[in-house]
Amino acid sequence: FKGAFNVHKLYTFKGSVRGEYLRQSNYIRNTAQESQRNRWTLNFDYNHQISPTLEVGGFGDFVSDATYYDDYSNNLEDRLTGRRIRSRINFSKKFGDRTSLSGQFEHNVNLVTGRRDDDLPSLNLSLPTIKPFGEGYRDDDGKLVQKWYHGFSFRYNPSMLNFSSRDIDTTTFVAVVDSTPVIDTLTGDTTSWDVSEIKDTVETRSYKRYTRITHNPGISLPKIDLFKYIHIRPSLSYGETWVKVWETDQSQDAGINADRIYRTYSFRSSIGMNTALYGTIYPNLWGWTGLRHTMTPSVSYSWSPEINLFPDVTSYAGGSRSNKASSLRFSLDHLFSAKVRRNEVEATYELLSVSSSFTYNFEAEQKPLSPLSTTIRSSALPKLSLTASLTQPFYSPDSDDRLFYVSSFSFDARFAGISGGTFLFDDPIQKAPAGQGAKPTAGGRGWSLSAQYNYAQSGFNDTFRKTSNFVQLNARFFLTPLTEVTWSQRYSLLQHKNLNISINLSRQLHCWTGSLYFVPTGNNRGFGFKLYVTALPEIKIDNSHESYAQRLQGSVF
Numbered sequence: 033f034k035g036a037f038n039v040h041k042l043y044t045f046k047g048s049v050r051g052e053y054l055r056q057s058n059y060i061r062n063t064a065q066e067s068q069r070n071r072w073t074l075n076f077d078y079n080h081q082i083s084p085t086l087e088v089g090g091f092g093d094f095v096s097d098a099t100y101y102d103d104y105s106n107n108l109e110d111r112l113t114g115r116r117i118r119s120r121i122n123f124s125k126k127f128g129d130r131t132s133l134s135g136q137f138e139h140n141v142n143l144v145t146g147r148r149d150d151d152l153p154s155l156n157l158s159l160p161t162i163k164p165f166g167e168g169y170r171d172d173d174g175k176l177v178q179k180w181y182h183g184f185s186f187r188y189n190p191s192m193l194n195f196s197s198r199d200i201d202t203t204t205f206v207a208v209v210d211s212t213p214v215i216d217t218l219t220g221d222t223t224s225w226d227v228s229e230i231k232d233t234v235e236t237r238s239y240k241r242y243t244r245i246t247h248n249p250g251i252s253l254p255k256i257d258l259f260k261y262i263h264i265r266p267s268l269s270y271g272e273t274w275v276k277v278w279e280t281d282q283s284q285d286a287g288i289n290a291d292r293i294y295r296t297y298s299f300r301s302s303i304g305m306n307t308a309l310y311g312t313i314y315p316n317l318w319g320w321t322g323l324r325h326t327m328t329p330s331v332s333y334s335w336s337p338e339i340n341l342f343p344d345v346t347s348y349a350g351g352s353r354s355n356k357a358s359s360l361r362f363s364l365d366h367l368f369s370a371k372v373r374r375n376e377v378e379a380t381y382e383l384l385s386v387s388s389s390f391t392y393n394f395e396a397e398q399k400p401l402s403p404l405s406t407t408i409r410s411s412a413l414p415k416l417s418l419t420a421s422l423t424q425p426f427y428s429p430d431s432d433d434r435l436f437y438v439s440s441f442s443f444d445a446r447f448a449g450i451s452g453g454t455f456l457f458d459d460p461i462q463k464a465p466a467g468q469g470a471k472p473t474a475g476g477r478g479w480s481l482s483a484q485y486n487y488a489q490s491g492f493n494d495t496f497r498k499t500s501n502f503v504q505l506n507a508r509f510f511l512t513p514l515t516e517v518t519w520s521q522r523y524s525l526l527q528h529k530n531l532n533i534s535i536n537l538s539r540q541l542h543c544w545t546g547s548l549y550f551v552p553t554g555n556n557r558g559f560g561f562k563l564y565v566t567a568l569p570e571i572k573i574d575n576s577h578e579s580y581a582q583r584l585q586g587s588v589f
Contacts, residue, residue: 040570047078054104071096071104085126092119098143117141130160146200155192162186183254190248195349196241203234241278242349247271262307272297273352275345286348296341298354306330321378322371332361356395363389383412390426401426403439415448429492442488442500449482449506479509501525514540540566 036050053072060066073096079089094117095101101110122136135155141148163185168178248271256264272295277283279290309327338356340346346353366386372379391402403425410418420443428435488500504522511517516538522531530553538547549560564572 042568042570043081045078045080048076050075052104071100073100086123087125088121088123090119090121093117094119095143115143117143130158132158134158148198150196152194152196153192154194156189157191158189159187180254180256183252185252187250187252188247191246193244193246195244196239199238199240201236201238203236238282239280240282240348241280243276243278244349244351245274246352247273262305264303264305266303267301269300270297271299271352273350275342275349275351277345277349283348286344288345288348294342294345294351296339296346296351296353298336298339298352300334300336300354300357302332302334304330304332319373320370321373324367324369324371326365326367326369328365328367330363330365334359334361358394359391360394361389361391363387381412384408384410399427415450417446417448419444429495437492439492440488440490443486445485447483449480451478451480453478479507481508482506498526502531543567 033053034051036048038048040046051072051074053070056069056071058067058069074094075092077089077091079087081087095115098115101115118138118140120136120138122134124132124134126132133155135153136151137153138151139148140150163182165181165184168176168182171177248269251268251270253266253268256266258264275294275296277288277290277294283290306328307330309329310324311327312322312324314322334357336354336357339352339354341353342351343353345351364387366384367382368384369380369382372381386406386408388404388406390404393400393402403423406422406424408418408420421441422438423440424436425439426436429439483506484504486500486502486504487498489496489498491497502522502524504520507517507519509517518536518538519534521533523529524531533551533553535550535552536547538545543566544563545566546563547561549562551557551559560575562572562574564570564574
């Protein structure tokens with residue numbers, strides 16, 4: 033038996049309850065025994081906008097046993113995640129325009145291992161950013177004027193987690209309940225013993241519990257302009273965590289004193305510098321009034337000290353820590369743009385952009401240079417966007433020898449499409465009878481076609497492989513002003529087959545909209561139908577576009 037219930041009050045609350053129940057009978061032929069078993073699932077979700085500043089919600093997923101979805105569902109997500117019980121209640125409350133408090137109570141049980149995790153609760157507080165020296169002032173023309181010190185800002189968003197868990201360890205042991213001597217009838221000697229044994233299992237429960245409060249204040253320092261052309265931006269970050277570990281068997285095994293509160297912290301700093309170099313030519317040919325090349329080099333240095341207080345506590349309950357780090361990052365951006373004049377109107381177009389970056393790690397004993405990452409983008413041709421990315425390591429994968437090669441490459445081309453104003457079967461737009469003052473019926477006309485090509489590869493020499501190589505086509509046209517057809521097809525050049533084909537037919541029927549969905553090939557092949565109120569899509573008749581396999585599964589079970 034399967035059932036579902038949905039409720040929705042617009043702009044207020046929305047929820048649903050779904051469930052399944054079955055009685056499973058097993059018959060063992062050689063013993064002529066029959067056993068029966070009740071199995072079930074229950075799922076719910078709910079969201080309620082109580083007021084403009086308060087929202088609450090929750091969900092729950094419950095199942096009778098760990099193998100229910102393995103036995104009775106062909107849904108991949110259910111089979112992967114259906115071995116646990118989950119429930120959550122969450123809330124969000126706003127105070128004014130820039131302050132909010134959110135939190136959740138969550139309960140999870142793994143039906144296979146018996147492990148249980150609880151967040152009771154987890155809280156997050158979002159506070160407004162503070163600028164101690166103000167935003168600046170307005171001049172006589174109303175323009176905002178800022179000094180360098182107006183760039184100071186401070187933010188603080190603390191969070192809290194109250195966590196507990198339970199693990200179950202099952203131990204099997206053998207007990208000797210009786211032993212009987214076996215006596216040789218000829219000699220009268222004891223030759224052996226008949227031992228009677230029983231097997232039993234003992235469950236041992238282990239617990240962990242801690243409360244963690246995290247402070248993550250952030251300070252933004254003002255940007256410094258050097259000689260008006262070089263921009264310098266320093267930054268600082270600090271994190272601090274307070275941890276209270278409650279006494280359990282796991283805290284005792286870890287050797288943690290539960291009578292105190294532990295304080296851990298971390299620190300990081302960085303400074304970046306960049307400038308921009310320009311070069312412009314003025315061809316004044318065919319409407320091209322200017323070509324500009326903008327080159328933006330930048331370099332940044334980041335540093336953090338080694339801070340690892342109470343490593344046993346941070347390993348047990350988490351906390352703040354920072355590893356010793358010292359690195360220098362280099363990047364270079366190129367932008368080629370053009371200014372074009374058409375009909376006395378000038379417009380600027382970005383033709384090509386190239387971004388490259390790599391990092392030097394001063395703490396690395398071997399291979400301090402990170403791979404060079406480069407991204408190239410172009411939209412010089414109308415309706416066509418091109419993107420290419422490549423990664424080039426500086427070292428051989430098997431040694432420290434320098435070897436500049438391409439370890440990964442990807443290319444993506446997207447054609448925004450061509451379109452037309454009319455189609456072969458377009459009907460004239462219906463006009464209202466004269467004198468009624470009504471407007472023509474709204475609808476669509478024409479057609480459009482778009483395409484995408486994607487290619488990706490990775491590896492070097494023996495590890496080289498192509499990871500993606502496909503073409504996708506999308507078409508859309510109107511048979512009539514109120515009848516729309518969309519078609520999508522993806523073809524793999526690696527597998528030489530269609531990965532997906534989908535066709536959708538949509539028709540407006542006065543205040544209703546109906547659609548037919550069809551996938552002729554692939555693992556998700558199937559069809560579907562939906563009819564809904566155009567202005568209120570929640571009011572609908574919908575078979576959820578179930579696949580053929582799901583229909584077969586439902587009819588069998």
